[in-house]
Amino acid sequence: MERAATAAEPLDDLLPAPVLSLQRAVRFGLIGGMAAVVVAAIGMVETFEARTLIDPFLALGLTTLYLASFTFGFVAGSPPPEREGFAKPKAGLRSLAAGAIAGVLAGVVLSAFMLLADAVNLRNIFVSVSPQLLELLTFGKGLGTGILLVLVVSTAVGVAGSAVHLIPAQVRRPIMYTVMWVLLVGLLQSVIEPVFRGLGLPSLIDVLYEEAGGLRLAGVVIVAAAVFLLSFFLGGKGRALQGRLDALPAQRRRSYISILLLVAAAIVYMIPRVVGPFLSEVLDLAGLYLLMALGLNIVIGYAGLLDLGYVAFFAVGAYTTAILTSPNSPRFTPEMTLWASLPFVVLAAALAGLLVGTPVLRMRGDYLAIVTLGFGEIARILLNSDALKETFGGAQGIINIPNMVIGPLTVRGPEVFFYPIFIFAILAGYVSLAIQNSRMGRAWMAMREDELVAETMGVNIVAAKLSAFVVGASLASIGGALFAVKVGSVFPSSFNIVVSITILVLIIVGGMGSVPGVTVGALALVALPELLREFNEYKFLMYGILLIFMMLKRPEGFIPSKRRALELHQDEVLQDAWLQIYGDEETGPQEEGV
Amino acid sequence: MTTATVGKKRASRLNFTNLFRWVVGSVAVVVIFYGSIKSVASGRLSWAQWRDLMVFGVAQGSVYALIAMGYTMVYGVLRFINFAHGEVFMSGAMIGYFVADALNRAGIWNEQPVVSLLIVLLVSMTTATSIAVILERVAYRPLRGAPRLIPLITSIGASFTLQYLFRGLFGAGTKAYPPMAAIQGKWIIFGIPILKSQVIVIGSAIVVMAGLYLFVEKTKTGRSMRAVAEDPETAALMGINVDGTIVKVFAVGGAMAGVAGALWTLVFPTVNFFSGFLPGIKAFTAAVLGGIGNIFGAMLGGVSLGMFESVGPSLVLGGYEVPAFNQLKDVVAFSALVLVLIFRPTGILGERLAQERG
Numbered sequence: 001m002e003r004a005a006t007a008a009e010p011l012d013d014l015l016p017a018p019v020l021s022l023q024r025a026v027r028f029g030l031i032g033g034m035a036a037v038v039v040a041a042i043g044m045v046e047t048f049e050a051r052t053l054i055d056p057f058l059a060l061g062l063t064t065l066y067l068a069s070f071t072f073g074f075v076a077g078s079p080p081p082e083r084e085g086f087a088k089p090k091a092g093l094r095s096l097a098a099g100a101i102a103g104v105l106a107g108v109v110l111s112a113f114m115l116l117a118d119a120v121n122l123r124n125i126f127v128s129v130s131p132q133l134l135e136l137l138t139f140g141k142g143l144g145t146g147i148l149l150v151l152v153v154s155t156a157v158g159v160a161g162s163a164v165h166l167i168p169a170q171v172r173r174p175i176m177y178t179v180m181w182v183l184l185v186g187l188l189q190s191v192i193e194p195v196f197r198g199l200g201l202p203s204l205i206d207v208l209y210e211e212a213g214g215l216r217l218a219g220v221v222i223v224a225a226a227v228f229l230l231s232f233f234l235g236g237k238g239r240a241l242q243g244r245l246d247a248l249p250a251q252r253r254r255s256y257i258s259i260l261l262l263v264a265a266a267i268v269y270m271i272p273r274v275v276g277p278f279l280s281e282v283l284d285l286a287g288l289y290l291l292m293a294l295g296l297n298i299v300i301g302y303a304g305l306l307d308l309g310y311v312a313f314f315a316v317g318a319y320t321t322a323i324l325t326s327p328n329s330p331r332f333t334p335e336m337t338l339w340a341s342l343p344f345v346v347l348a349a350a351l352a353g354l355l356v357g358t359p360v361l362r363m364r365g366d367y368l369a370i371v372t373l374g375f376g377e378i379a380r381i382l383l384n385s386d387a388l389k390e391t392f393g394g395a396q397g398i399i400n401i402p403n404m405v406i407g408p409l410t411v412r413g414p415e416v417f418f419y420p421i422f423i424f425a426i427l428a429g430y431v432s433l434a435i436q437n438s439r440m441g442r443a444w445m446a447m448r449e450d451e452l453v454a455e456t457m458g459v460n461i462v463a464a465k466l467s468a469f470v471v472g473a474s475l476a477s478i479g480g481a482l483f484a485v486k487v488g489s490v491f492p493s494s495f496n497i498v499v500s501i502t503i504l505v506l507i508i509v510g511g512m513g514s515v516p517g518v519t520v521g522a523l524a525l526v527a528l529p530e531l532l533r534e535f536n537e538y539k540f541l542m543y544g545i546l547l548i549f550m551m552l553k554r555p556e557g558f559i560p561s562k563r564r565a566l567e568l569h570q571d572e573v574l575q576d577a578w579l580q581i582y583g584d585e586e587t588g589p590q591e592e593g594v
Numbered sequence: 595m596t597t598a599t600v601g602k603k604r605a606s607r608l609n610f611t612n613l614f615r616w617v618v619g620s621v622a623v624v625v626i627f628y629g630s631i632k633s634v635a636s637g638r639l640s641w642a643q644w645r646d647l648m649v650f651g652v653a654q655g656s657v658y659a660l661i662a663m664g665y666t667m668v669y670g671v672l673r674f675i676n677f678a679h680g681e682v683f684m685s686g687a688m689i690g691y692f693v694a695d696a697l698n699r700a701g702i703w704n705e706q707p708v709v710s711l712l713i714v715l716l717v718s719m720t721t722a723t724s725i726a727v728i729l730e731r732v733a734y735r736p737l738r739g740a741p742r743l744i745p746l747i748t749s750i751g752a753s754f755t756l757q758y759l760f761r762g763l764f765g766a767g768t769k770a771y772p773p774m775a776a777i778q779g780k781w782i783i784f785g786i787p788i789l790k791s792q793v794i795v796i797g798s799a800i801v802v803m804a805g806l807y808l809f810v811e812k813t814k815t816g817r818s819m820r821a822v823a824e825d826p827e828t829a830a831l832m833g834i835n836v837d838g839t840i841v842k843v844f845a846v847g848g849a850m851a852g853v854a855g856a857l858w859t860l861v862f863p864t865v866n867f868f869s870g871f872l873p874g875i876k877a878f879t880a881a882v883l884g885g886i887g888n889i890f891g892a893m894l895g896g897v898s899l900g901m902f903e904s905v906g907p908s909l910v911l912g913g914y915e916v917p918a919f920n921q922l923k924d925v926v927a928f929s930a931l932v933l934v935l936i937f938r939p940t941g942i943l944g945e946r947l948a949q950e951r952g
Binding site (some may be wrong): 040041042043052081117124126127128161204289304306308358359360361363364365366367369370371373374377378381382384385386387389428497501504538540541544546547548550552555 | 614618672675677692695719732733736737740742744745746747748750751752753754755756757758759761762763764766871877878879882911915917919921922924925928929931932933936939
């Protein structure tokens with residue numbers, strides 16, 4: 001209480017606000033410059049430049065390069081943290097100066113790199129540092145003018161980054177949205193074009209896009225206007241709508257919701273028809289990853305068991321399906337249909353889950369990670385080996401897996417395959433959500449927090465751990481079965497450790513334990529690189545950086561589950577609680593003294 | 595009432611896992627013994643061949659031991675597995691390659707083999723040390739005191755980042771070290787002909803590990819490392835700079851990985867962006883096998899794992915006439931990891947850490 005009173009006092013006795021230090025700006029400028037150099041040296045700029053965002057002048061390559069200056073200009077210009085007893089720091093000219101310093105330094109580092117690349121042939125070591133790259137970096141104007149331009153552009157971008165802090169918050173949001181959407185619409189040309197064509201609006205394509213790639217200026221204006229108006233008028237209306245829906249009487253609400261569900265189902269039904277085969281293929285892939293990610297989400301997100309060999313269960317599903325259904329599998333001659341084999345697939349995966357789960361029952365988190373990684377590698381090597389060629393086909397894998405047949409219908413082609421994948425993903429999502437609040441789900445979460453306490457409270461740790469492994473493995477195996485049937489063949493090389501890590505990234509970025517988070521993660525991180533070929537080359541690098549970034553800045557993920565976010569920020573909550581107690585104690589003795 | 599039920603639960607749990615351990619253990623022992631006896635009795639390999647396999651195993655194992663130092667020391671201090679340590683090792687070997695290549699093209703490589711090898715070693719050490727230190731500063735230091743899975747996941751991210759950063763910078767192709775004439779052929783040591791490269795690897799590993807042992811046991815820095823490993827808070831109260839000591843631990847671990855990177859290329863003269871992964875995992879296995887947190891243990895574990903991996907497939911799998919058993923040598927190594935963690939999570943020399951609550 002007393003604290004609140006002092007905080008509300010007039011501002012006279014506050015010390016002047018802390019100011020931005022030069023050292024900070026210099027540091028971020030140098031880091032930004034190094035980031036830009038790395039982006040250039042790994043060939044990202046050159047590869048990305050092929051994608052034009054806005055027709056005449058803006059392509060993805062240089063945008064990515066100067067994103068470094070922008071970001072670090074933004075960071076350098078951000079006002080220092082508020083300190084108790086000091087006036088609230090405000091963004092001002094100093095922010096702009098900090099942004100400019102960061103921008104200049106980033107430009108200097110980049111220029112130094114350009115000079116070096118010009119003087120020495122770095123190509124023997126850095127494969128991507130080519131004369132073409134240098135030409136791109138100098139804007140094709142020769143080294144001298146080029147360096148000048150780099151310095152000017154980098155400084156301007158750095159200032160622009162820091163200027164973001166000066167824009168009042170109400171305006172900042174619509175502007176940010178507009179810029180983001182314009183860039184996104186430019187980026188996703190290959191997605192938007194077939195969609196418009198599928199919707200029967202081919203004329204709109206010509207208005208928006210240049211034929212050779214990139215948004216037209218008219219397109220930029222249209223997108224910007226649309227987004228700006230929408231965000232201006234609709235901003236915050238979503239919650240109001242939700243509120244109104246909640247306020248309705250139960251029966252009417254139910255009917256509204258069922259209508260909404262019907263509409264959603266109709267839209268989903270239309271999706272593959274509208275987007276065409278290529279996009280459907282990408283969605284299928286994202287759906288398969290989503291299915292696996294939901295399974296791993298149970299193991300990691302709910303039960304807190306870091307399983308790095310998860311791809312093994314996917315492999316068990318795929319290979320069991322292949323062996324049981326394909327006439328080419330050497331060992332089992334009586335072939336089954338997919339549906340007849342599915343129970344065996346799940347059973348096999350559950351057994352595999354037990355097999356992996358039992359030895360690791362008493363291991364702690366980090367050991368568990370390495371051992372499961374070992375299991376994943378063992379599975380892959382065994383599938384690949386000549387020793388078990390009779391069963392698994394060795395490196396040649398198993399081919400000729402028959403198509404999925406539903407009644408009279410043969411499911412063939414990515415557009416049709418979208419439906420079973422979608423249905424299974426929905427089922428998996430439903431199971432995840434239902435299990436989250438079940439007795440088992442609560443037992444998992446208790447175990448994740450503290451095994452000993454959970455056990456004392458009556459949670460059977462053995463059962464909880466094994467069931468997490470079994471449920472997770474079953475979901476992955478269904479993904480594997482769908483994968484095998486979809487591709488029509490299985491090869492050991494598809495079950496690499498990289499798959500396990502990718503699924504881990506989806507979960508971490510989306511939010512551990514959060515079903516919507518995992519869904520968005522799968523769409524953004526699997527579908528996007530698949531759509532934009534040039535991203536594909538760098539996707540694992542981005543995954544790695546994302547993992548570090550998320551753990552450092554947002555361990556609960558972008559769309560966190562409520563409980564998880566609370567746990568991870570427990571320290572802060574605790575600190576606040578401690579402050580309150582401390583505050584009370586402070587007043588306590590005083591009262592006694594009086 | 596609660597204590598009784600808890601006691602019962604605990605007893606049943608132990609019974610279940612104990613039963614499992616017992617069954618797996620006896621099966622493993624029977625399988626290993628029967629296979630070994632059969633393959634030795636079959637006489638498929640001569641004594642000289644077994645001996646060569648063993649020497650190769652020791653050479654490979656001493657490199658594992660060097661990498662394992664990094665795992666074990668970092669684990670000892672921070673209680674977390676630095677997953678990216680394999681990539682630290684790879685970075686040393688990778689940058690070393692470019693130096694070796696340049697030396698070769700300048701004609702120094704074969705003219706001055708000792709100087710060249712020393713230069714490569716130095717470059718590899720410097721690279722690996724700097725990468726390890728940067729990693730600590732950027733990725734791990736901000737996470738001190740975070741829940742345990744978080745630094746682990748960060749280190750997985752760091753491992754991925756380093757791999758694909760190196761792939762982007764230096765290309766995806768496998769790079770072959772230039773052959774060095776001076777280390778071809780064999781030396782005869784105690785009447786046993788051994789490949790010169792293997793002698794160099796084993797010899798240097800012994801020297802470096804002895805140096806490390808003296809450093810940790812006898813110097814002031816080493817003592818502060820041990821103090822921080824024992825109890826960071828008390829160490830801080832005693833005036834030890836905990837953060838500084840942790841940086842030194844990472845630096846020493848990185849330097850060891852750098853030495854390992856340079857030596858590894860004498861045995862397997864190729865490197866690519868992924869070549870840190872398997873040695874990294876195996877070195878971790880070695881660290882666990884010997885008892886994590888224990889430097890002697892890491893040496894012992896490394897050499898045992900190297901031997902097991904090189905002799906094991908022929909000895910055990912060969913006895914069952916498994917076709918193409920050499921493909922399965924990594925399975926042997928990983929099975930060793932799983933078996934060790936099931937039966938002796940403490941390792942040969944270690945204390946019980948695998949299940950300790952951090």
